Amino acid sequence: MRLACAGAALALLFAPGCDRSLRPPRPRIYAAWEEGLTLGYENPDLADAAQRAGTRQTVRVMQSEAAGPGTSVTKTFSTLSGQWATRVELKDGGVRLVADGSPGILLLPEGFPDRVSRWEARGSYNWVVGRASADLPGVRFRDPADAVGIWVESVSLADPLVRTRTLYLPDLGEAQTLAWVPARGRWAATNQLVTWGFTDVPASQNARSTGSPQ
Numbered sequence: 001m002r003l004a005c006a007g008a009a010l011a012l013l014f015a016p017g018c019d020r021s022l023r024p025p026r027p028r029i030y031a032a033w034e035e036g037l038t039l040g041y042e043n044p045d046l047a048d049a050a051q052r053a054g055t056r057q058t059v060r061v062m063q064s065e066a067a068g069p070g071t072s073v074t075k076t077f078s079t080l081s082g083q084w085a086t087r088v089e090l091k092d093g094g095v096r097l098v099a100d101g102s103p104g105i106l107l108l109p110e111g112f113p114d115r116v117s118r119w120e121a122r123g124s125y126n127w128v129v130g131r132a133s134a135d136l137p138g139v140r141f142r143d144p145a146d147a148v149g150i151w152v153e154s155v156s157l158a159d160p161l162v163r164t165r166t167l168y169l170p171d172l173g174e175a176q177t178l179a180w181v182p183a184r185g186r187w188a189a190t191n192q193l194v195t196w197g198f199t200d201v202p203a204s205q206n207a208r209s210t211g212s213p214q
Contacts, residue, residue, distance in 0.1 A: 030108060030150060030168035031088065031095045033073050037061045039172065040195035045188045054080060057191075060199065095173075108168070113150045124154040134167060134175050136193055149175055164190075172196060 032039060038060040042052045056079070063074040070091030077084055089096045094110035106121040117128040129151040134141075141147045149169040156162035163180035165187065178187040 027093060028170040029090060029093070030112065030170055031073070031090055031173040032059065032061050032075070032171065033064050033071060033090060034171065034198075035061055035064050036198040036200040037172075038195075038197060038199045039193060041174075041191050042194050043190055044192045045190060056080075056194075108152075120157070123158060124156050126152055126154045129153050129165065132167065134169055134193075136175060139193055139196065146170060146172075169193075 038058060041057045041059070043055055044052070046052045046055065058078040060076050060078070061073060062076055062085070063072075065072055067089060070089050072087060072089055074085060074087050077086065087098050088107070089098050089104070092110040093108065093112040093115075094106075095108040095112075096104040096106055098104035106119070109116045109119045109121075113128050119126055131148055132151055134147045134149055146169065149167045151165055151167050153163065153165045161180070161182050165178045166174055167176045169175045172193070174191070175193045176189060177191040179190045180186075181188050
């Protein structure tokens with residue numbers, strides 16, 4: 001009788017609708033995917049504020065929907081010179097820029113960052129440098145854990161002096177990109193997240209716990 005009661009208690013504990021904190025956390029997604037999410041980027045290496053504003057880029061997630069085993073995300077990029085749209089596919093930690101009739105461009109591999117930490121793509125050799133907390137002036141995060149991202153370094157296969165490092169944050173994607181400047185002997189930021197937020201309510205109020213990409 002005691003075994004039967006214990007079994008019933010376990011069944012209730014793991015039944016749908018019970019405390020979701022008991023479920024294993026979903027994998028981190030190092031890309032922007034929530035509908036309405038809007039990110040603003042500037043080049044902090046430009047000393048003049050007017051120049052930084054003039055080259056500012058805004059990225060907005062227009063649509064996010066299931067596509068087979070992954071998620072298809074449509075984004076718009078806006079600058080003072082114009083606007084254009086792109087589509088990326090998210091699958092198992094991987095991010096691929098896609099276009100109709102083409103295999104797409106690999107941005108992050110499936111299994112990133114723990115199962116796959118080294119790969120070749122876009123004429124570069126890439127690898128995971130490690131985890132670090134983002135230090136972005138004026139940018140606040142909903143949770144301290146959201147500020148911990150992954151640094152990826154890329155080296156051109158044609159010219160080893162062409163090197164970049166990009167910090168990817170969970171659910172936001174690119175937070176900062178550095179370029180190696182041989183003449184200065186140091187890294188210089190070329191693109192940095194300066195604002196983020198939602199320009200409208202996400203399609204799913206519970207996007208982080210239901211219907212999130214895998």
